[in-house]
Amino acid sequence: MKAKVDQDICIGCGLCESICPEIFSLNDDGVAQAVEEEIGEDLLESATEARDSCPVECINIE
Numbered sequence: 001m002k003a004k005v006d007q008d009i010c011i012g013c014g015l016c017e018s019i020c021p022e023i024f025s026l027n028d029d030g031v032a033q034a035v036e037e038e039i040g041e042d043l044l045e046s047a048t049e050a051r052d053s054c055p056v057e058c059i060n061i062e
């Protein structure tokens with residue numbers, strides 16, 4: 001499973017980063033980015049919570 005952020009939709013609220021900083025971070029443009037690597041089992045729950053919490057639903061995990 002990998003996470004992806006649609007940066008055209010992201011509003012840079014920072015919620016995903018605060019929930020799961022191991023996977024999500026705001027970049028220099030003020031929008032979120034996800035790490036390229038596979039999400040480890042230990043982080044899947046918090047990454048999924050971040051996805052579900054995104055106010056504009058621009059995080060995809062698959």
Ligand code: SF4
Nearest residue numbers: 010011013014016054
């Ligand atoms: S929670 Fe959604 S809108 Fe907010 S920074 Fe993360 S990806 Fe962007």
